[in-house]
Amino acid sequence: MTAPDSLAPEGAPAPAQRGPATLIYNTNAGGSRHASPDDLVSAIHAVGFTPVYRATSSEEDLKEALDGVEGTVFVAGGDGTQRAVALTLAGRPEVTLAVIPMGTANNVARTLGVQGEPLDVIAAYGRAEVRPFDLGRVEGPWGEDLFLEACGCGAFADVMAEYDPEEGKSPLRAVQALTTTLTTFDPPPVRITLDGQEEPDTPFALLEVMNTKATGPRLRLATNADPADGQLDVVRIDATGREGLLTYLAALARDDFEALSSVESTRAGRVEIPYTGQAFHVDAEVRPPMQGVTGRVLIEAWPGALSMLVPVAEQTAAPDTTTGEG
Numbered sequence: 001m002t003a004p005d006s007l008a009p010e011g012a013p014a015p016a017q018r019g020p021a022t023l024i025y026n027t028n029a030g031g032s033r034h035a036s037p038d039d040l041v042s043a044i045h046a047v048g049f050t051p052v053y054r055a056t057s058s059e060e061d062l063k064e065a066l067d068g069v070e071g072t073v074f075v076a077g078g079d080g081t082q083r084a085v086a087l088t089l090a091g092r093p094e095v096t097l098a099v100i101p102m103g104t105a106n107n108v109a110r111t112l113g114v115q116g117e118p119l120d121v122i123a124a125y126g127r128a129e130v131r132p133f134d135l136g137r138v139e140g141p142w143g144e145d146l147f148l149e150a151c152g153c154g155a156f157a158d159v160m161a162e163y164d165p166e167e168g169k170s171p172l173r174a175v176q177a178l179t180t181t182l183t184t185f186d187p188p189p190v191r192i193t194l195d196g197q198e199e200p201d202t203p204f205a206l207l208e209v210m211n212t213k214a215t216g217p218r219l220r221l222a223t224n225a226d227p228a229d230g231q232l233d234v235v236r237i238d239a240t241g242r243e244g245l246l247t248y249l250a251a252l253a254r255d256d257f258e259a260l261s262s263v264e265s266t267r268a269g270r271v272e273i274p275y276t277g278q279a280f281h282v283d284a285e286v287r288p289p290m291q292g293v294t295g296r297v298l299i300e301a302w303p304g305a306l307s308m309l310v311p312v313a314e315q316t317a318a319p320d321t322t323t324g325e326g
């Protein structure tokens with residue numbers, strides 16, 4: 001079903017194709033008290049889609065709920081829910097995802113500029129376009145993974161491996177833990193490879209391969225990351241040149257972490273990291289240290305693995321915007 005013309009204001013880019021929509025709503029997510037599934041279905045209908053609600057009580061239900069899905073999948077929940085749906089639909093860019101943020105950090109939504117109360121977010125999708133969204137692919141001694149936000153080793157992965165992530169949901173606590181570890185951590189030097197180019201041996205206090213701007217409890221480590229660029233942002237801190245605790249805390253608070261002189265940020269499509277038994281994280285999941293195991297971790301961008309619906313602000317609408325294929 002097409003949207004009524006009145007929903008496409010004059011001068012707007014071609015609206016994303018409306019039509020069939022599916023609502024996935026993690027009613028266990030923190031923000032779910034804000035609206036009922038019926039409220040969301042009505043709001044999605046009001047912006048021109050034909051929604052059905054598929055109830056899920058866990059991640060395991062998603063495969064069946066999304067089997068043969070077409071059109072747009074609205075996903076209400078936190079980053080864990082967005083990840084679960086994204087991984088189920090990876091490599092199916094003909095299906096469009098629309099994020100309705102209802103978690104604590106909402107890193108995926110924030111990276112897309114999607115913020116606000118669920119019903120306001122849905123209203124904003126009345127004027128939206130479809131953009132590609134990359135994923136990251138990981139191959140390590142522990143197996144294969146996909147990530148939506150980030151994968152890395154060093155201080156942040158060690159903090160996550162040490163503390164149960166479920167306990168670390170206070171952004172303040174997590175920022176404190178990260179910055180404390182960053183300044184005391186004693187890593188061995190490793191020689192990473194970026195797009196086939198070997199880098200000098202370096203002990204990394206932090207080595208994060210980012211797809212979104214933030215990861216974990218809203219740690220904005222890659223302010224310039226763009227999940228539609230077909231590349232990943234490699235954010236590094238050389239332990240020998242690291243700065244003091246307050247410097248990192250202040251930079252995170254100012255939202256210019258990458259501007260610090262001890263932080264190096266490089267875009268790459270393929271990253272190889274020697275594995276010496278260190279802990280890794282893949283989004284919010286920990287791949288614990290494997291003592292005595294050596295090898296390598298290969299991280300690659302998967303350009304346009306997903307498609308995302310993104311609201312278009314009235315003033316900033318580009319006249320010749322692409323529809324985001326591929």
Ligand SMILES: Nc1ncnc2c1ncn2[C@@H]1O[C@H](COP(=O)(O)OP(=O)(O)OP(=O)(O)O)[C@@H](O)[C@H]1O
Pocket residue numbers: 024025026027028029030031056057058059062077078079080081082084085102103104105106169
């Ligand atoms: N479709 C789903 N339906 C029910 N449960 C889900 C679904 N998808 C994921 N889950 C489970 O719910 C957990 C929590 O989800 P999520 O992280 O989105 O919410 P949250 O804990 O409120 O968010 P935040 O971590 O930002 O506070 C996920 O890690 C996952 O195990």
